[in-house]
Amino acid sequence: EPEVTQTPSHQVTQMGQEVILRCVPISNHLYFYWYRQILGQKVEFLVSFYNNEISEKSEIFDDQFSVERPDGSNFTLKIRSTKLEDSAMYFCASSEGEGVDQHFGDGTRLSIL
Amino acid sequence: AQSVTQPDIHITVSEGASLELRCNYSYGATPYLFWYVQSPGQGLQLLLKYFSGDTLVQGIKGFEAEFKRSQSSFNLRKPSVHWSDAAEYFCAVVWTTDSWGKFQFGAGTQVVVTP
Numbered sequence: 001e002p003e004v005t006q007t008p009s010h011q012v013t014q015m016g017q018e019v020i021l022r023c024v025p026i027s028n029h030l031y032f033y034w035y036r037q038i039l040g041q042k043v044e045f046l047v048s049f050y051n052n053e054i055s056e057k058s059e060i061f062d063d064q065f066s067v068e069r070p071d072g073s074n075f076t077l078k079i080r081s082t083k084l085e086d087s088a089m090y091f092c093a094s095s096e097g098e099g100v101d102q103h104f105g106d107g108t109r110l111s112i113l
Numbered sequence: 114a115q116s117v118t119q120p121d122i123h124i125t126v127s128e129g130a131s132l133e134l135r136c137n138y139s140y141g142a143t144p145y146l147f148w149y150v151q152s153p154g155q156g157l158q159l160l161l162k163y164f165s166g167d168t169l170v171q172g173i174k175g176f177e178a179e180f181k182r183s184q185s186s187f188n189l190r191k192p193s194v195h196w197s198d199a200a201e202y203f204c205a206v207v208w209t210t211d212s213w214g215k216f217q218f219g220a221g222t223q224v225v226v227t228p
Contacts (some may be wrong), residue, residue: 004156013148035216043157043218044205054213102216104149104156 002026006092006105013082014113021077021108025094032075033093034067036060041108043091049075050098081111087112115140117206119219126194127227134189134222137202146187147205147216148178157203163187174198199226 013019025032034046048055049067056072066078075094078085089109093102116139122190139156145164149157161172168180178189187204204219 006156042220043205043216045215045217048215058215059120101159101162104158106156107152 002103004092004094004103004105006090006108008108009106010109010111012111012113014041015084016081019079019081019082021079021090021092021110023077023092023094023105025075025092026096026103027073029094029096029103031055031095031098031102032067032069034077034096035091035104036088037091037107038085038088046077058075069080082110082112084112086110115206115208115216115217117204117219119202119204119222121222123219123223123225124136125225125227128196129193131225132189132191132194132198134204134224135186136189136219138185138187138206140208143209144187145207145209146178146180147207148172148176148187148189149203149205149218150174150200151203151221160202161188162216194224194226196226196228199224 007022020107032049035043037043045058045068047057047061064080068076091107092105095102118137120135147162148160150160151157160176161170161178163170163180171177176191178187180187201221201223203221205216207216
Protein backbone atom coordinates (compact mmCIF):
# COMPACT_ATOMS: atom_id res chain seq x y z
CA GLU A 1 0.00 0.00 0.00
CA PRO A 2 1.38 3.44 -0.89
CA GLU A 3 2.65 5.44 2.06
CA VAL A 4 3.47 8.99 2.98
CA THR A 5 7.12 9.08 3.98
CA GLN A 6 8.77 11.68 6.16
CA THR A 7 12.43 12.38 6.73
CA PRO A 8 14.20 12.59 9.04
CA SER A 9 12.43 10.67 11.75
CA HIS A 10 14.14 12.80 14.38
CA GLN A 11 15.72 16.22 13.94
CA VAL A 12 17.68 18.00 16.64
CA THR A 13 18.39 21.68 16.00
CA GLN A 14 19.77 24.63 17.92
CA MET A 15 17.33 27.41 18.69
CA GLY A 16 17.41 30.11 16.03
CA GLN A 17 18.46 27.74 13.27
CA GLU A 18 16.44 27.01 10.18
CA VAL A 19 15.03 23.53 9.76
CA ILE A 20 13.41 21.82 6.79
CA LEU A 21 11.16 18.84 7.29
CA ARG A 22 10.62 16.69 4.25
CA CYS A 23 7.67 14.65 3.11
CA VAL A 24 6.99 12.52 0.08
CA PRO A 25 3.21 12.29 -0.35
CA ILE A 26 1.47 9.45 -2.12
CA SER A 27 2.16 9.88 -5.81
CA ASN A 28 -1.35 10.46 -7.17
CA HIS A 29 -2.43 12.70 -4.30
CA LEU A 30 -3.05 16.37 -4.95
CA TYR A 31 -3.71 17.81 -1.50
CA PHE A 32 -1.04 18.10 1.15
CA TYR A 33 -1.09 19.02 4.80
CA TRP A 34 1.12 19.60 7.80
CA TYR A 35 0.08 19.04 11.38
CA ARG A 36 2.00 19.17 14.61
CA GLN A 37 1.63 17.50 17.98
CA ILE A 38 3.37 19.02 20.95
CA LEU A 39 4.15 16.34 23.50
CA GLY A 40 1.05 15.53 25.52
CA GLN A 41 -1.19 17.79 23.48
CA LYS A 42 -3.61 17.52 20.58
CA VAL A 43 -2.68 17.12 16.97
CA GLU A 44 -3.04 20.62 15.49
CA PHE A 45 -3.61 21.66 11.90
CA LEU A 46 -0.91 23.89 10.45
CA VAL A 47 -1.49 24.27 6.73
CA SER A 48 -3.08 22.76 3.66
CA PHE A 49 -1.61 23.05 0.17
CA TYR A 50 -3.07 22.49 -3.26
CA ASN A 51 -2.11 23.47 -6.77
CA ASN A 52 1.16 24.98 -5.59
CA GLU A 53 -0.38 27.34 -3.13
CA ILE A 54 -1.58 27.39 0.44
CA SER A 55 -5.29 26.64 0.72
CA GLU A 56 -5.61 27.37 4.38
CA LYS A 57 -3.39 27.95 7.38
CA SER A 58 -3.93 28.10 11.09
CA GLU A 59 -2.92 30.89 13.43
CA ILE A 60 0.08 28.77 14.42
CA PHE A 61 1.44 29.02 10.87
CA ASP A 62 3.04 32.43 11.19
CA ASP A 63 5.76 34.09 9.12
CA GLN A 64 8.38 31.72 10.52
CA PHE A 65 6.78 28.85 8.64
CA SER A 66 6.68 28.18 4.94
CA VAL A 67 5.80 25.25 2.72
CA GLU A 68 7.00 24.33 -0.68
CA ARG A 69 6.66 21.65 -3.30
CA PRO A 70 10.08 22.01 -4.89
CA ASP A 71 9.62 19.19 -7.37
CA GLY A 72 7.02 16.64 -8.35
CA SER A 73 7.45 14.46 -5.31
CA ASN A 74 8.56 16.36 -2.22
CA PHE A 75 6.55 18.61 0.09
CA THR A 76 8.56 20.52 2.65
CA LEU A 77 7.90 22.52 5.79
CA LYS A 78 10.50 25.13 6.66
CA ILE A 79 10.81 26.83 10.00
CA ARG A 80 12.99 29.88 9.52
CA SER A 81 14.25 30.60 13.01
CA THR A 82 13.31 27.85 15.41
CA LYS A 83 12.11 28.49 18.93
CA LEU A 84 11.99 26.13 21.88
CA GLU A 85 8.23 25.92 21.55
CA ASP A 86 8.56 24.53 18.04
CA SER A 87 9.62 21.23 19.59
CA ALA A 88 6.93 18.78 18.53
CA MET A 89 6.09 15.87 16.29
CA TYR A 90 5.30 17.12 12.81
CA PHE A 91 3.03 15.05 10.62
CA CYS A 92 2.64 15.33 6.89
CA ALA A 93 -0.52 14.07 5.23
CA SER A 94 -1.84 13.83 1.72
CA SER A 95 -5.16 13.09 0.11
CA GLU A 96 -6.40 12.34 -3.36
CA GLY A 97 -9.38 14.61 -3.00
CA GLU A 98 -9.93 17.68 -0.88
CA GLY A 99 -9.74 16.60 2.74
CA VAL A 100 -10.97 13.12 2.06
CA ASP A 101 -9.10 10.19 3.53
CA GLN A 102 -5.94 11.92 4.57
CA HIS A 103 -3.00 9.54 4.78
CA PHE A 104 -0.46 10.44 7.41
CA GLY A 105 3.25 9.85 7.56
CA ASP A 106 4.98 8.52 10.64
CA GLY A 107 6.07 12.01 11.63
CA THR A 108 9.30 13.87 12.29
CA ARG A 109 10.16 14.52 15.90
CA LEU A 110 11.72 17.98 16.07
CA SER A 111 13.73 18.80 19.17
CA ILE A 112 14.93 22.37 19.64
CA LEU A 113 17.81 22.86 22.06
CA ALA B 114 -16.69 27.77 19.59
CA GLN B 115 -15.91 24.61 17.73
CA SER B 116 -14.60 21.82 19.91
CA VAL B 117 -13.98 18.11 19.92
CA THR B 118 -13.85 16.34 23.25
CA GLN B 119 -12.60 12.91 24.16
CA PRO B 120 -13.58 12.65 27.84
CA ASP B 121 -11.39 9.66 28.62
CA ILE B 122 -7.66 10.30 28.61
CA HIS B 123 -6.78 6.73 29.46
CA ILE B 124 -8.70 3.42 29.33
CA THR B 125 -7.53 0.01 30.48
CA VAL B 126 -9.33 -3.01 29.09
CA SER B 127 -8.78 -6.75 29.30
CA GLU B 128 -8.01 -8.67 26.16
CA GLY B 129 -11.25 -10.09 24.78
CA ALA B 130 -13.41 -7.49 26.50
CA SER B 131 -15.39 -4.85 24.67
CA LEU B 132 -14.15 -1.33 24.19
CA GLU B 133 -15.96 1.96 23.75
CA LEU B 134 -14.22 5.28 23.25
CA ARG B 135 -16.21 8.46 23.52
CA CYS B 136 -16.09 11.48 21.25
CA ASN B 137 -18.29 14.56 21.51
CA TYR B 138 -18.34 17.65 19.37
CA SER B 139 -19.74 21.07 19.92
CA TYR B 140 -20.75 23.34 17.08
CA GLY B 141 -23.85 24.15 15.09
CA ALA B 142 -22.61 23.05 11.69
CA THR B 143 -22.79 19.49 10.40
CA PRO B 144 -19.58 17.64 11.09
CA TYR B 145 -17.68 15.08 9.11
CA LEU B 146 -16.25 12.68 11.65
CA PHE B 147 -13.19 10.46 11.72
CA TRP B 148 -11.39 8.10 14.06
CA TYR B 149 -7.64 7.65 13.79
CA VAL B 150 -5.31 5.30 15.65
CA GLN B 151 -1.69 6.01 16.48
CA SER B 152 0.61 3.20 17.57
CA PRO B 153 3.84 4.15 19.34
CA GLY B 154 6.31 5.74 16.92
CA GLN B 155 3.82 5.53 14.09
CA GLY B 156 1.71 7.96 12.17
CA LEU B 157 -2.05 8.28 12.24
CA GLN B 158 -4.04 5.53 10.59
CA LEU B 159 -7.64 6.11 9.57
CA LEU B 160 -10.01 3.61 11.20
CA LEU B 161 -13.30 4.89 9.84
CA LYS B 162 -15.20 7.99 8.84
CA TYR B 163 -18.75 9.32 8.70
CA PHE B 164 -20.01 11.82 6.18
CA SER B 165 -23.70 11.02 5.82
CA GLY B 166 -26.15 8.15 5.49
CA ASP B 167 -26.18 5.14 7.78
CA THR B 168 -25.17 6.37 11.20
CA LEU B 169 -23.42 3.11 12.10
CA VAL B 170 -20.17 2.86 10.19
CA GLN B 171 -17.79 -0.03 9.97
CA GLY B 172 -14.07 0.43 9.86
CA ILE B 173 -10.89 -1.53 9.71
CA LYS B 174 -9.59 -3.87 12.41
CA GLY B 175 -13.11 -4.74 13.58
CA PHE B 176 -13.99 -1.24 14.77
CA GLU B 177 -17.31 0.49 14.32
CA ALA B 178 -18.67 3.87 15.33
CA GLU B 179 -22.12 5.34 15.66
CA PHE B 180 -23.05 8.93 14.90
CA LYS B 181 -25.74 10.26 17.21
CA ARG B 182 -26.72 13.77 16.24
CA SER B 183 -29.00 14.21 19.26
CA GLN B 184 -26.06 13.52 21.56
CA SER B 185 -23.41 15.20 19.39
CA SER B 186 -21.40 12.03 19.70
CA PHE B 187 -19.41 9.65 17.53
CA ASN B 188 -18.32 6.83 19.82
CA LEU B 189 -15.93 4.13 18.68
CA ARG B 190 -16.53 0.51 19.64
CA LYS B 191 -14.95 -2.87 19.30
CA PRO B 192 -16.68 -6.02 20.62
CA SER B 193 -13.52 -7.94 21.52
CA VAL B 194 -10.18 -6.21 22.02
CA HIS B 195 -6.88 -7.73 20.95
CA TRP B 196 -3.51 -6.91 22.51
CA SER B 197 -2.53 -5.22 19.26
CA ASP B 198 -5.28 -2.64 19.81
CA ALA B 199 -3.18 -0.96 22.49
CA ALA B 200 -2.58 2.50 21.03
CA GLU B 201 -3.78 6.07 21.17
CA TYR B 202 -7.06 6.85 19.47
CA PHE B 203 -8.02 10.24 18.11
CA CYS B 204 -11.40 11.51 17.11
CA ALA B 205 -11.26 14.20 14.42
CA VAL B 206 -13.82 16.52 12.91
CA VAL B 207 -14.06 18.63 9.79
CA TRP B 208 -16.88 21.13 9.93
CA THR B 209 -18.87 21.45 6.72
CA THR B 210 -18.60 25.21 6.96
CA ASP B 211 -14.81 24.94 6.99
CA SER B 212 -12.54 24.23 4.15
CA TRP B 213 -11.56 20.65 3.80
CA GLY B 214 -8.38 19.47 5.37
CA LYS B 215 -8.67 21.57 8.50
CA PHE B 216 -9.05 18.65 10.83
CA GLN B 217 -9.77 19.39 14.45
CA PHE B 218 -8.53 16.58 16.64
CA GLY B 219 -9.57 15.52 20.10
CA ALA B 220 -6.96 15.17 22.81
CA GLY B 221 -6.78 11.42 22.33
CA THR B 222 -7.56 8.36 24.45
CA GLN B 223 -4.73 6.03 25.40
CA VAL B 224 -5.88 2.41 25.41
CA VAL B 225 -3.99 -0.16 27.44
CA VAL B 226 -4.84 -3.84 26.95
CA THR B 227 -4.13 -6.24 29.80
CA PRO B 228 -3.84 -10.02 29.47
